[in-house]
Amino acid sequence: MNVTVRLPGALRDIxxxxxxxxxxxxxxxxxxxxxxxxxxxxxxxxxxxRDERGAxxxxxxxxxGATNIRDLDxxxxxxxxxxxxxxxxxxxxx
Numbered sequence: 001m002n003v004t005v006r007l008p009g010a011l012r013d014i015x016x017x018x019x020x021x022x023x024x025x026x027x028x029x030x031x032x033x034x035x036x037x038x039x040x041x042x043x044x045x046x047x048x049x050r051d052e053r054g055a056x057x058x059x060x061x062x063x064x065g066a067t068n069i070r071d072l073d074x075x076x077x078x079x080x081x082x083x084x085x086x087x088x089x090x091x092x093x094x
Contacts, residue, residue: 001025003034003079006086007045014044025079031064032075034085049087059090 005021012019023037032054039046049060056062062069063086069077079085 001027001029001079001081003029003037003082004084005034005038006084008088010089011045011048011087014048015042020084029079030073030075031062031069031077031079031085034079035062035075061088061090062086063088 001024003023003025005023007015007019007021015021021038021041023034023041025033025037035046035050039050049057049062051057056075064072064077064079064083069075
């Protein structure tokens with residue numbers, strides 16, 4: 001099953017300037033599986049998104065379509081064919 005992972009501008013420099021990375025995951029896969037597949041293709045990107053234990057870094061948001069996975073089943077959220085997973089840095093300041 002094909003899933004597209006969309007990257008923010010801040011990660012494109014280590015992804016060969018690509019904004020979208022297609023990854024192949026098995027049927028029944030989760031967002032975590034899609035990020036694992038991304039990590040196999042682009043380890044430098046994976047290290048910026050997840051820590052050494054595989055947890056999502058606190059300053060990174062991941063959306064499945066338009067919904068933040070923090071509002072779903074987090075990394076265990078199931079993905080469907082041709083879905084887009086968006087990685088976005090958290091924005092803060094004052």
